[in-house]
Amino acid sequence: MPEPSTPLTSIRARIQDACAAAGRDPTSVTLLAVSKTRDAGEIAALADQGQRHFGENYLQEALGKMPALAGRGLVWHFIGPIQSNKTRDIAAHFHWVHSVDRERLAQRLNDQRPAALGPLNVCIQVNLDDEDSKAGxxxxQVAALAARFHQWPRLRLRGLMAIPRADAEDGNRAAxxxxxxxxxxxxNTMPALDTLSMGMSADFPVAIDEGATLVRLGTALFGPRPAREPH
Incomplete structure (x- = not known):
């Protein structure tokens, strides 16, 4: 008897379909479950189905959930705006940071990354449309910031991340x-870069067609997001 369909199995199938349409290997795309505002039980339920990568936007909320999920081999990604007074805890508790957009933040993350943990994986956040409301x-200016990473041995630059505008008529294909x-x-000068963090619940098939290696999905996996007060 086939296993019952779940949001996770459905999304995995859609990722496979998008990769097939683009002529890509589905293993080249990582699914990042955006678990902000979700409790540890909801995350554990996805982890029990084999999901390993989870993305958090709010540091204190994430730190409150992590102990209950320890020992599961989860990979934690910080994907929200970074405040300078939060860099120490981000550097100590996350495997990835997708939202580095300033030299000062990169320097702090490097200096505060515990040496025993190995380098912190980093994506530079790019503001594709120069929107005042978005970081990046x-x-x-991307190349100039990327060129500075040789100074930060506790950081490993992996690639780029962006959050395109929500009202693009082409499904964000151009972005x-x-x-x-x-x-x-x-x-051309940094051949080890391998990550394009782009695409969310509404547009990830287009992102995959344009080369995304990591797609960030929340509501498609968890359902509508509950209301919360930002930290």
Whole structure:
């Protein structure tokens, strides 16, 4: 008897379909479950189905959940805006940070990363449309920031992340393509870069078609997000 369908199995199937349509190996795309506002029990339920990568936006909320999920081999990604007074705990408790957009933050994360944990995986956040409401480096400044990472041995630059505007008529295809081209240009001098963190619940098939290696899905996996007060 086939196993019952769940949101996770459905999303995995859609990722496989998107990869097939793009002529890509489905193992080249990592599913990141965006678990902000979700409790430890909800995360554990997905982990029991084999989900390993989880993304959090709010530090204190994440730190409150992590102890209950210890020992499960989960990979924690910090994907929200970074405040300077939070870098020590981010550096100590996360495996990835997707939202580095300033040299000062990178320096703090490097200095505060416990040496025993190995390098912290980092993506530079890019503000593709120069939106005032969003964090991120302008496309023209990405290369300069990337070039500084050789100074930070406790950080490992993996690639780029972006949150395109929500009202694009093309499903964000042009924005995703621009981010992919930006990474391609960087790889001319930094060939080890391997990550394009782009695509969310509404547009991830388009992101995969444009080269995403990591898609960030929340509501598609967990359902509507409960109301909360930001930390």
């Amino acid at each position: 480096v302008a496309v023209g 995703f393509h621009r981010l992919a081209m930006t990474l391609s240009h960087l790889r």
